[in-house]
Amino acid sequence: MYDLIIVGGGPAGLTSAIYACRAGLKTLVLEANACGGQIIVAADIENYPAAMHISGLDFAKRLEEQAEELGAEIEFDKVIAIEDKGETKLVRGEDNEYEAKTVIIATGTEPRKLALENEEELIGHGVSYCATCDGPLYKDKIVAVYGGGYSAVGEANYLSNIAKRVYIIHRRDEFRASAKMIEKLKAKDNVELILNSTITSLNADKNLKSITIESNGETKEIEVDALFVSIGRTPSTSAFKDIRTTEDGYIEGDQCRTNIPGVFVAGDCRVKDVRQLVTATADGAIAVNEVQKYLQK
Amino acid sequence: MKIIEGTSENFEKVVLKSKIPVLVDFNAVWCPPCQALHPTLEEMSEDSDEYQIVTVDVDEEQMLAGSYGVSSIPCLIVFKDGEEVDRRVGLQPRKRLEKILGVR
Numbered sequence: 597m598y599d600l601i602i603v604g605g606g607p608a609g610l611t612s613a614i615y616a617c618r619a620g621l622k623t624l625v626l627e628a629n630a631c632g633g634q635i636i637v638a639a640d641i642e643n644y645p646a647a648m649h650i651s652g653l654d655f656a657k658r659l660e661e662q663a664e665e666l667g668a669e670i671e672f673d674k675v676i677a678i679e680d681k682g683e684t685k686l687v688r689g690e691d692n693e694y695e696a697k698t699v700i701i702a703t704g705t706e707p708r709k710l711a712l713e714n715e716e717e718l719i720g721h722g723v724s725y726c727a728t729c730d731g732p733l734y735k736d737k738i739v740a741v742y743g744g745g746y747s748a749v750g751e752a753n754y755l756s757n758i759a760k761r762v763y764i765i766h767r768r769d770e771f772r773a774s775a776k777m778i779e780k781l782k783a784k785d786n787v788e789l790i791l792n793s794t795i796t797s798l799n800a801d802k803n804l805k806s807i808t809i810e811s812n813g814e815t816k817e818i819e820v821d822a823l824f825v826s827i828g829r830t831p832s833t834s835a836f837k838d839i840r841t842t843e844d845g846y847i848e849g850d851q852c853r854t855n856i857p858g859v860f861v862a863g864d865c866r867v868k869d870v871r872q873l874v875t876a877t878a879d880g881a882i883a884v885n886e887v888q889k890y891l892q893k
Numbered sequence: 894m895k896i897i898e899g900t901s902e903n904f905e906k907v908v909l910k911s912k913i914p915v916l917v918d919f920n921a922v923w924c925p926p927c928q929a930l931h932p933t934l935e936e937m938s939e940d941s942d943e944y945q946i947v948t949v950d951v952d953e954e955q956m957l958a959g960s961y962g963v964s965s966i967p968c969l970i971v972f973k974d975g976e977e978v979d980r981r982v983g984l985q986p987r988k989r990l991e992k993i994l995g996v997r
Contacts, residue, residue: 630929630984637925653925672986691988720965720982729924730965733951733958803962822964 598624598696600887601687603675604832606633607873608863609702610659610668611880617666619888624696625663626689628674632656633704634864635873637728644873655873675703676835680856698887701836701847701854702862702880705829705871710742712798722804727751727824734822736760740807742795743826749773749781751826756784763818765790765809798823831865842867852883860886896938899947901957907947909975914944914994919958919968921951926984927967933987944994969993 600616602609605627616623625631635641638652647655664670673689678699687694707725709715715723724730727741731754739759741752744766750773752764764781769791771778781787793811798804806819831845840848840855847854849861862879864871897907899917908915918934920927938946951958951966961970961977971979971993979993991997 627986629986630926630933632929636929636984639925651925653928656929672988720968720980721962722964724965726926726965729926732921732923733964733966803964 597684598622598694599891600624600698600700600884601626601685601694601696602700602702603678603687604628604633604702604704604863604865605631605660605670606702606704606863606876607635607655607659608704608876608880608883609633609700610663611877612700612702612862612884613663613668613670613880614659614666615881615884616887617663617668619884621884621887621891623668624694625668625670626673626675626687626694627670628672630672631660631670637726639728641873678836678839678859680838680859685858698858698860698890700852700860700862700880700883700887701833701839701865702883703832703835704864706832707825708828708830710795710798710825710827712795714798714800718798718800718804721802722800722820722822723798724822724824725826727754727826730822731755731758731824734759737821738819739763739822739824740765740818740820741824741826742766743828744768744771744773745826745828746773746777748826749777751824752787753777753781753784755824756781756787760786762787763790763820764788765793765795767794768792795823829864833865852879852886858890894938894942894945896934896946896948899949899954899957901954904947904949904957907945908972911945911972911975914996915972916944916946916990916994917970917972918946918948919951919961919963919966919970920948921966924966930967930984933985933990937987937990941996943996 599621600623602625635652673691677688679686685699738761740763756762793809796810797808799806846867847861849866860883862883863876965982969981
């Protein structure tokens with residue numbers, strides 16, 4: 597029996613582990629993939645106090661080392677449910693079950709999907725959610741970016757230096773990125789902007805071959821080798837059925853407390869205005885403070 | 894068992910003709926999740942002789958990566974008796990890799 601199980605090994609989860617271990621709590625971190633979460637792909641972190649410049653990967657590694665050095669156990673298992681048994685919480689993973697007196701949910705967010713039928717099976721076969729990860733594989737190929745925010749425009753710009761042709765497709769009539777970024781993109785010969793359009797199907801044999809878009813009631817097929825989906829992020833909270841969330845899935849957690857006593861929330865999956873590395877780590881400290889208050893009751 | 898760097902020259906010998914299961918990691922130096930995965934693969938290779946891990950740099954080996962349809966990395970493919978038996982894309986925990994290698 598653990599004092600605390602932390603679900604998610606990103607900055608919020610691992611900071612929780614650091615604070616919990618220093619408070620003498622027997623702590624287990626359950627991570628579905630690899631520690632670090634979203635920050636892993638950041639090339640250079642420039643806004644974390646006193647760190648000056650550090651890559652996301654180094655940041656994640658150091659955080660993991662720090663938590664382990666202080667005594668946190670880290671297991672790799674994807675949590676599929678948390679059951680409230682009153683005094684104890686049963687945490688179900690894909691591989692094992694775990695028990696603890698308290699739980700902190702720190703699962704963060706994941707890229708929002710298009711919700712098209714064959715999307716899942718095309719991941720790794722032409723559909724990607726990370727231009728900086730997979731972009732260089734499409735040298736001199738034709739690619740499309742779907743989305744209209746800063747990251748979509750930034751990704752289209754990045755890809756225009758690699759791919760032969762880049763389409764940026766957006767469902768609204770204007771982009772949300774800065775005017776300067778859009779001017780820069782428009783100036784590129786190999787970029788085509790397609791507005792007021794939604795993607796209605798992904799056409800593939802084994803790999804993605806083309807996409808069908810709908811613009812003002814008319815459909816059109818565009819041949820592409822890859823589609824980079826950049827339509828924002830969504831909280832990874834679908835496994836937690838009894839936890840109160842907003843309509844879009846963020847966990848309501850004033851002072852990091854959820855509606856279930858003994859279950860807490862930290863980091864990007866919590867309802868908040870500012871989602872930054874510092875607010876994620878800060879949540880870790882606050883959540884553990886609440887865990888301690890709960891355990892002392 | 895030490896990690897082998899896979900190339901189009903040695904791929905047949907070290908992967909397709911291997912007597913034990915092989916986990917091939919298609920990766921690149923510019924891909925952060927690939928770098929994040931590397932320590933796991935190092936640990937696995939040190940701990941077990943039941944399988945072989947082969948890493949392929951997709952920039953150096955574009956033809957090889959292309960022939961296996963690698964379009965997102967890290968791309969992890971398990972080969973048994975020269976046949977692809979499983980494929981995963983993105984960061985994976987050690988347990989899952991051991992599971993698809995059939996050693997857990």
